[in-house]
Amino acid sequence: MAAAEINIKYVAHLARIELTPEEEIKLGAQLGNILGYIEKLRELDVTGVEPTAHAVPMVNITRADEVRESLSHEDALRNAPRSANGLFIVPKIVE
C-alpha cells in the first residue's frame, strides 16, 4: 500500500469532485507526499489499543420524539439554486 498507489481519478470520483488533468497530476504528487509522511504511524505497536472516536465518551444522547418548530418551507427553500412549486429542482433521475 505504498503511497504512490493512490488512484486519484477513482478517489475523486468517489468524492464526487471533478478534477482537471492538471489538478490530478498536482494532487497526486502532493497526496503521495502526505501519505508518505503518514506512514510513520506504522512505527507504533497498537496491539490491544482501543480506538478513540470522540474525546468525550458519550453515547445514545436522545430527545423526546415531539413535534417542534422547524424552518418554514419558505426559509428552507430560500437558498436553493433552483426551486419551483415548493420543491428543489434537480436533473431528471428516473426516465
Added chain:
Amino acid sequence: MLNLLTISGLAVKLARREVSAREATQACLDQIARVDGKIHAFLSFNAADALAQADAADKEISSGVQKPLLGIPIAIKDVLAVKNQPLNCASKILGNYISPYDATAIEKLKTAGAIIFGRLNMDEFAMGSSTENSAFGLTRNPWDVSRIPGGSSGGSAAAVAADECFASLGTDTGGSIRQPAALCGCVGLKPTYGRISRYGLVAFASSLDQIGPFTKDVRDSATLLGVMSGVDKRDSTSVPEPVPDYVAALDGNIKGLKLGLPKEYMVGGLDPEIKVAVDAAVKQYEKLGAEIVEISLPHTDYAVAVYYIIATAEASANLARFDGIRYGARIDGNDPIELYSKTRGAGFGAEVKRRIILGTYVLSSGYYDAYYLRAQKVRTLIRNDFLKAFETVDAIVTPTTPTAAFKAGEKSGDPLQMYLSDIFTISCNLAGICGVSIPCGFTKSPKLPIGLQLLGKPFGEETLLKLAHAYEQATSWHKEKSCALNGLWSKFPQK
C-alpha cells in the same frame, strides 16, 4: 479611540453612560475604514444593521437593563450562522447563502446583549494555517502586512489585533484559534470539546471542532466563555457540565499550582527567539509561585499524522452536503452525479479538494484499517499521554507555534510544511482538552508577537484561565499595539 478598549473597559464606560454603544460601534466601523483595506480581516459587514443593534442596546442601557455584553460589538468568523447574514465559509461553493437561523453561540451572545456584526475571513472551510486558502483573498498580519495572520481563523485574530472589534469568535479544529492568536498577539481560547454548543457551526471535523473567543485580554476571554458555555439540546455532543463563574476564578493566586513542561515540545524546529520567550515565561510562573515539572508526552511526534487522517476523513463526510442541490452554487449536469461533480470541482478550492480526497481515500475499502482505524488507536495513545500528565500537573505550558508569523506565499506551495506548522496545537484537539494562547513576547526584527500555550484538563478552563490571567497581570505584552495603530498606515494606500 474607543475601539482600543477591552470588553470590560467598554462595559464600565457604557454602564456609567460616559459613552454610547453607537459610539463604540462607530469607532469599530471607523477603524475598519482606516485599516481594513490593507488587512482584509472582514469579508463583509452591514454598518446600518450594526448601528441599529447599537441603538437598541443604548435604549436598553438607558432604561437600566443590565446584561453581561450589552452594547459590545463582536465580529464573527464566516463559519457560524447569524440569522439573515451571509455565510460562505470563505468558499465559492456556498454562493449567496444567507443563514436562516442563529447558531446557539450567537443566540447566547445576542441574549447577553452583544452587537453581532461582520463576517471574518478564514481559510476555506477552516482548512489551513495562514488564511491564504480563502476564496476571497488573503488577510494580512497587522504587525507586518507582508506576513500571514495564521489560520484558519486569521480574520478573527487580525480584527482583534487591529482593534476593528472588541472581540471575535473563531473555531479551532487543530489550532485554528490558538495559532492565529499567537501570530497576531491576542488571547485565543479553545474550550474543551463539548463545552460550547456547535449548533449552527458549519462542521469540518466533528470529533475535533470547538468554537472559542479571540479577545484583548484573559478577563474578556473568561467573560465570553461563561456566556457561550453549556449543554444544548440541539447539539448532542455538548456536555452537561455545570458552567462556573470563570471571571471569579481570575484571582491571581497560582501558588502551588503545578505546570508541566513537555520535553518533546522544546526541541526540533523551534525558533531560538520563541524558546527564549517561553523559557522566560516559565521563569515568570516560578516567580509567581507555580511549580514547574518536566513531563513527557511521548506520542507528540505522531499527532500531525493522526490529525490529517482523522480530520480529513471526517471532513470528507461532512462536506458531502455541499452538492449544489439544496443551497449554494450549482453547476448543471445531465444527471445528479454530473451536477455534484461539476459543482464540487468548481466550488471547492485546492486545499479543500486535497483534504476531501485524502479523507475519502483513508476511508475507502481496503484502506480503512490501515489508516483510519490505526489513527484512531494512536489518538488513544496521545489522549492517554495527556491524561497521565494531568495526574501530576494542573496544566501544561508550551510554545503555541514553532515560529512567528511567516511570509505570505512562503508555505502555500507545500501542504505538508504548512501542516507541520500546527505541531504544538494539534494534540489538544485530539485529546479533547482545553487550551489557550496568550502573548509572551516579541521577536526582535521584525517585531512579531510570540504566543505561550497553556493546556488544561478536560473542563479545566477555570484553572487554565487563572494561570493565563496571573501571567498576563505580571507582564505587559498584551498591551502592546500592532503597527496598524502607530501611524504607520499613512504609508499605505487606502482602499
